[in-house]
Amino acid sequence: MFVGVARIVLQIPGARSLKDRRRVVKGLKDRARAKLPVSIAEIGDLERWQVATLGISVVSNDSARCSEVLSHVATLAGSAHDALVADVATEIVSFGDGGTGIRGGIEQALDRGAFTDGGFDFPAPERDDE
Numbered sequence: 001m002f003v004g005v006a007r008i009v010l011q012i013p014g015a016r017s018l019k020d021r022r023r024v025v026k027g028l029k030d031r032a033r034a035k036l037p038v039s040i041a042e043i044g045d046l047e048r049w050q051v052a053t054l055g056i057s058v059v060s061n062d063s064a065r066c067s068e069v070l071s072h073v074a075t076l077a078g079s080a081h082d083a084l085v086a087d088v089a090t091e092i093v094s095f096g097d098g099g100t101g102i103r104g105g106i107e108q109a110l111d112r113g114a115f116t117d118g119g120f121d122f123p124a125p126e127r128d129d130e
Helices: 018-035 063-078 105-111
Strands: 002-011 039-044 051-060 084-094
Antiparallel strands (some): 002 051, 039 051
8 A cells, every 4th residue: 555645736826815825715615626636725934925835635445546646646736727826745655565654553453452451441231141
């Protein structure tokens, strides 16, 4: 399993208010979500009228696919009429075949006996001993 992440910084020179900025950012986010299998959110510069920082993520079983999707998002951002791409940073992280390299989660909880009596402080189920 591979997780690709990107940070895209946009300059929005025509924005004269936060409303102008939100219109540009929302349009880009909506286009990216409609065309590509990504999650995208504003992650910085929230109060600056002419700058927006977006975080994008994609999950795939192929690192090349993650790279391809993130590249398409950057291209999409670059084709926006109202914004200029000021910076793009990407990273692709491997979590092993089928995500087996993820630390934590249910496997780790089971290894330490978290779901056995005494693991968590869940009340014990009531028994009808009739």
